[in-house]
Amino acid sequence: MAFSTVEHTCDLCVIGGGLSGVCAAVAAARHGARVVLMQDRPVLGGNSSSEIRMWVRGAQGKNNRETGILSEMEEENIYRNPHLIPSLWDTVLWETVKNEENVTLLLNCTCFDAAYEGDRILRVTGWQLTTYTYHTVSAAFFADCSGDSILSYLTPARFRRGREAAREFGEKIGRPAADEKTMGMSLLMQARETDAPVSFIPPPWAKVYETDDDIGVNVRAASQTGALPNARREKRDHALATSGTNFWWIELGGDPAAFPDAESARDELLAIALGIWDHIKNRGDHHAENWELEWIGFLPGKRESRRYEGDRILTENDVEAGGNFEDTVAYGGWPLDDHNPAGFYSGPDQPPSHLYPAPSPYGIPYRCLYSANMANLFFAGRNISVTHAALSSTRVMATCALLGQAVGTAAAMCVREGETPRGIYERHVGALRRTLTDDGTWIPGLRREIPAAARAASCSLPPEQTAVLFDGMERPDADGAHHIELTPGARLAFAWDAPREIGGLRIVFDPDFSRESISKNYKMRVFAARCNVGLDFDGVRVAKTLVRDFAVYADGEEICRAENWHRSLFRLPIGRTVSRLEIVFSRTWGDEAVRLYSCDVY
Numbered sequence: 001m002a003f004s005t006v007e008h009t010c011d012l013c014v015i016g017g018g019l020s021g022v023c024a025a026v027a028a029a030r031h032g033a034r035v036v037l038m039q040d041r042p043v044l045g046g047n048s049s050s051e052i053r054m055w056v057r058g059a060q061g062k063n064n065r066e067t068g069i070l071s072e073m074e075e076e077n078i079y080r081n082p083h084l085i086p087s088l089w090d091t092v093l094w095e096t097v098k099n100e101e102n103v104t105l106l107l108n109c110t111c112f113d114a115a116y117e118g119d120r121i122l123r124v125t126g127w128q129l130t131t132y133t134y135h136t137v138s139a140a141f142f143a144d145c146s147g148d149s150i151l152s153y154l155t156p157a158r159f160r161r162g163r164e165a166a167r168e169f170g171e172k173i174g175r176p177a178a179d180e181k182t183m184g185m186s187l188l189m190q191a192r193e194t195d196a197p198v199s200f201i202p203p204p205w206a207k208v209y210e211t212d213d214d215i216g217v218n219v220r221a222a223s224q225t226g227a228l229p230n231a232r233r234e235k236r237d238h239a240l241a242t243s244g245t246n247f248w249w250i251e252l253g254g255d256p257a258a259f260p261d262a263e264s265a266r267d268e269l270l271a272i273a274l275g276i277w278d279h280i281k282n283r284g285d286h287h288a289e290n291w292e293l294e295w296i297g298f299l300p301g302k303r304e305s306r307r308y309e310g311d312r313i314l315t316e317n318d319v320e321a322g323g324n325f326e327d328t329v330a331y332g333g334w335p336l337d338d339h340n341p342a343g344f345y346s347g348p349d350q351p352p353s354h355l356y357p358a359p360s361p362y363g364i365p366y367r368c369l370y371s372a373n374m375a376n377l378f379f380a381g382r383n384i385s386v387t388h389a390a391l392s393s394t395r396v397m398a399t400c401a402l403l404g405q406a407v408g409t410a411a412a413m414c415v416r417e418g419e420t421p422r423g424i425y426e427r428h429v430g431a432l433r434r435t436l437t438d439d440g441t442w443i444p445g446l447r448r449e450i451p452a453a454a455r456a457a458s459c460s461l462p463p464e465q466t467a468v469l470f471d472g473m474e475r476p477d478a479d480g481a482h483h484i485e486l487t488p489g490a491r492l493a494f495a496w497d498a499p500r501e502i503g504g505l506r507i508v509f510d511p512d513f514s515r516e517s518i519s520k521n522y523k524m525r526v527f528a529a530r531c532n533v534g535l536d537f538d539g540v541r542v543a544k545t546l547v548r549d550f551a552v553y554a555d556g557e558e559i560c561r562a563e564n565w566h567r568s569l570f571r572l573p574i575g576r577t578v579s580r581l582e583i584v585f586s587r588t589w590g591d592e593a594v595r596l597y598s599c600d601v602y
Contacts, residue, residue: 003132003133003134004133004134005133005135005136006133006134006135006136007136007138008036008135008136008137009137009138009139010033010034010035010104010137010138010139010140011028011033011034011035011139011140011141011411011412011415012024012025012028012033012034012035012036012141012142012143012408012411012415013035013036013038013124013139013142013143014028014035014037014038014143014145014408015038015124015142015145015146015150015151016038016039016040016046016144016145016146016147016381017037017038017039017041017045017046017097017105017107017145018044018045018047018048018145018147018381018397018400019046019048019056019070019381019397019398019400019401019404020046020145020380020381020397020400020401020404021039021145021146021380021381022037022044022045022069022073022093022096022401022404023068023069023070023380023401023404023405023408024143024378024404024405024407024408024411025097025100025103025408026069026096026097026100026103026405026408027069027405027406027407027408027409027412027439028102028408028411028412029100029101029102029103029408030100030412030439031408031409031412031413031416032102032415032416033408033411033412033415034102035100035103035104035408036104036106036137036139037097037104037106038106038109038111038124038137039105039106039107039109040108040109040111040126040146041299042107042108042130043090043094043107044093044094044097044107045089045090045093046381046397047301047302047397048089048529049086049089049090049093050087050089050090051297051299052188052297052299052300052301053086053188053246053295053529054186054188054246054248054301054397055246055523055526055527055529055531056070056074056396056397056527057334057396057397057398057526057527058332058334058396058397058398058399058401058402058527059331059332059333059334059360059361059399060333060334060335060360061333061360061361062513062514062515063475063476063513064331064333064360064361065398065511065515066398066399066401066402066441066442067440067441067442067474067475067568067569068401068402068405068436068439068440068441069096069401069404069439070398070401070402070405071440071511071567071568072096072440072567072569073093073096074528075511075542075546075566075567076092076096076566076567077089077092077528078518078540078541078542078543078566079542079564079566082539082540082541083530083539084524084528084529084530084540086295086529086530089529106126106128106135107128107130108128108130108131109126109127109128109129109135110126110127110129111124111125111126111146111150111151111154112126112127112154113125113154114151114154114155116155116156116374119373119374120375120376121139121142121151121155121374121376121377122138123136123137123138123139124136124137124139124142124151124154125137140376140415141376141377141378141411141414141415141421142376142377142378143377143380143404143407143411144308144377144378144383145379145380145404145407146381146383147302147381147382147383148305148306148383149305149306149307149308149379149383151374151377152306152308155374155377156373156374157308157371157373157374157377158308158309158371158372158373159306159307159309160306160307160308160309160387160388161182161305161306161307162178162179162180162182162388163175163179163181163182163388163389164178164387164388164389165177169313169315169316169317169387170317171315171316171387172316173316173338173354174316174387174388180256181254181255181256181341182253182254182303182305182341182388183254183303183304183339183341183391183392183395184251184252184253184254184255184265184303184339184340184341184342184343185251185252185254185262185265185269185300185301185302185303186247186248186249186250186251186269186300186301186303187247187251187266187269187270187273187296187297187298187300187301188246188247188248188250188296188297188301189246189247189250189273189276189277189293189296189297190246190293190294190296190530190531190532190533191240191277191288191291191292191293191294191532191533192291192292192294192533193240193291193532193533193534194290194291195290195535196290197289197290198289198290199281200277200278200281200282200292200293202274202275202278202282203274205271206274206275206278207271207272207275207276208275208278209275209276209279210279211283211284212284214279215238215276215279216236216344216346216348217236217351236249237249238276238279240280240286240288240291240532240534241532241534242521242531242532242533242534242536242537243521243522243523244531244532245531245532246531246532247273247276249343249344249352249353250269250272250273250276250344251269251339251344251352252265252268252269252272252342252343252344252345253265253300253302253343254303254304254339254341254343255341255342258342262300262302265300266298266299266300269300269344270298272344274296277293277296294533302382303339304382304395305382305383306383307382307383307384307386307388307391308377308379308383308385309371309373309385310367310368310371310372310379310385311367311368311370311372311385312365312367312368313368313385313386313387314364314365314368314385314386314390314394315386315387315389316336316387316389316390318362318390319332319336319358319359319362319393320358320359320362321362322359322362322363323363323364323365324363325364325365325367326429327365327366327367327425327429327433328363328364328365328366328433328444328445328446329364329365329366329406329410329429329432329433329436329443330364330399330402330403330441330443331361331362331363331364331399331402331442331443331444332358332361332362332364332393332394332396332399333358333359333360333361333362333399334358334360334393334394334396334399335355335356335357335358335393336354336355336356336357336389336390336392337353337354337355337356337392337393338353338354338355338356338392339353339392340352340353340354358393361444362444363443363445364384364394364402366406366410366425366429366432367385367425368384368385368386369384369385369403369406369407369410369421370410370421370422370425371421372385375420376421378407378410378421379407380400380406380407381400382395382400384403402441405439406432406436406441409432409435409436409439410432413428413431413432413435433446434448434449437449437472438506440474440508440569442474442475447471447472447473448472448473448474448598449472450470450472450600451600451602453500453502453600453601453602454601454602455470456500457494457496457601458495458496459492459493459494460491460492460493460495461484461492465484468482468483468484469484469596469597469598469599469600470598470600472598473597474508474597474598475513475597476513482597483510483595483596483597484595484596485593485595486585486593486594486596487593487594488585488586488587488593488594489584489585489586490584490594491582491583491584491585492582492585492596492599493580493581493582493583494580494581494582494601495579495580496578496579496580498579499578499579500577500578500579501575501576501577502554502575502576502577502578502601502602503573503574503575503601503602504571504572504573504574504575504601504602505552505571505572505574505581505600506569506570506572506599506600506601507569507570507571507583507596507598508568508569508570508596508597508598508599509545509567509569509595509597510543510568510595510596510597511543511545511546511568512543512545512546515543517541517543517590517591518540518541518542518543519539519540519541520538521537524540528540541589542566543589544588544589544590544591545588545589545591546565546566546567546568546588547565547585547587547588547589547594547595548563548564548565548587548588548589549562549564549565549585549586550562550565550584551583551584551586552572552581552582552583553581553582553583553584554574554578554581555579555580556580559574566589574601581601583599
């Protein structure tokens with residue numbers, strides 16, 4: 001063989017380095033599994049990366065935002081990258097993975113082969129373009145987070161593609177007959193406002209759109225039936241502003257009869273995109289004289305490919321019913337947002353996207369995250385076990401990140417317990433859910449269990465405040481705020497009648513669920529990522545509700561001092577016998593009160 005081969009052996013091989021793959025790899029590694037993460041691009045983050053720059057979206061509602069590893073990375077990005085430079089977001093993701101000693105990261109490495117025996121995958125092989133090297137990874141478990149379900153091509157893992165017939169699952173937005181069409185992919189642009197006029201000369205191959213009518217309309221059906229008379233019709237939004245469009249509607253690739261592959265669709269999307277920019281700059285009055293095209297993507301962001309079949313297939317009806325499952329490990333809350341396969345070329349009576357309401361949040365069961373017929377295969381992201389209709393909601397990236405953290409945590413549990421993915425559901429799903437909540441994720445309807453060491457301590461706070469800290473609810477809900485407020489400089493102490501072995505300290509600060517203190521821009525409050533940059537752009541800032549400086553003392557000895565802390569979850573390993581543990585909260589990032597959702601020891 002002309003090229004060398006590197007052999008790897010690990011507990012879990014994660015294929016795909018989007019947000020679901022990153023969260024899966026990090027979660028598994030933090031719980032002791034040896035992980036290899038194989039990513040075919042030079043950067044991590046998938047659709048959120050600097051190569052694509054799709055907004056990260058998730059559950060709607062100000063108190064439903066996703067926490068866990070995803071929020072840890074976003075909070076780091078806000079602190080280090082306040083102007084939201086896309087390439088610096090890449091570095092935050094890369095650093096998060098590289099900081100985990102149990103993870104081997106293979107970038108620019110494309111999985112193209114797999115070996116299996118019966119119902120078990122034995123190994124996969126990837127080609128690393130930058131080193132001209134083959135990498136073969138043998139693992140006990142595999143997690144396909146590739147989006148495109150690469151292991152469904154290379155193994156007998158069961159999968160689905162396209163849109164189900166309505167009669168199969170009784171879905172109201174299903175098709176009269178099943179087909180192979182999918183939601184398409186979008187090629188995005190980003191513009192920047194300058195203080196002087198900027199010209200644009202389109203290439204000769206760009207499309208020509210003389211008027212707004214030539215660009216067409218967005219029609220998003222507001223009714224559950226999808227009847228167009230009840231829909232909102234409007235010109236495709238191409239107004240330039242800091243809060244403006246990200247051009248999601250420059251979308252193709254869902255109809256293979258029109259564009260048979262991603263490359264041909266990308267070529268057409270480029271011509272459309274530059275035609276749109278020519279229209280904005282040169283045809284009509286769009287107040288765009290001082291705007292320049294700062295970036296255009298060459299890698300479109302995909303919405304849908306193959307979907308695996310698991311022990312449970314989540315349907316539209318499950319979503320609309322709220323997804324109340326005994327094995328819920330993640331949640332969604334994005335509307336059922338079903339994009340037309342024709343995308344940009346959809347006609348006036350065939351809108352580019354139908355938008356149907358969905359409850360927020362709704363639960364997603366663990367059984368959707370492992371293969372029905374391959375005993376050691378997990379999956380997370382837009383390729384989980386759902387119907388096309390349900391995928392139109394579950395596919396958004398913040399939801400996918402939660403799915404990835406659940407998969408990584410379950411895989412590490414498989415290694416530790418000697419179980420299969422299905423065995424975790426049958427015998428350990430309660431422990432999986434408890435671990436996820438301990439790690440800072442929220443599972444709707446589940447309150448976190450307070451450790452025995454905390455319950456055995458006397459707390460220096462009044463009983464009513466201690467009760468709030470120990471109520472197991474770490475975000476606001478309809479019943480109340482579930483946090484306490486202290487003044488800066490306040491002390492919180494736990495004491496025991498006799499010295500006790502303490503494993504660690506865990507605190508949940510207020511991340512400002514409203515996001516009002518992070519940015520004045522609505523879209524950047526949803527997730528801290530920028531699109532077009534007007535002269536009014538002022539970036540983001542650390543939530544003023546977070547505690548900035550604090551110290552921890554064990555029997556009077558300072559064991560930790562945190563300065564410029566900027567995350568909502570703080571965990572401190574202690575591993576020593578103590579009689580009294582004390583935390584002194586010095587100052588916040590601007591709020592007048594120290595806000596705590598949880599503080600306990602284990």
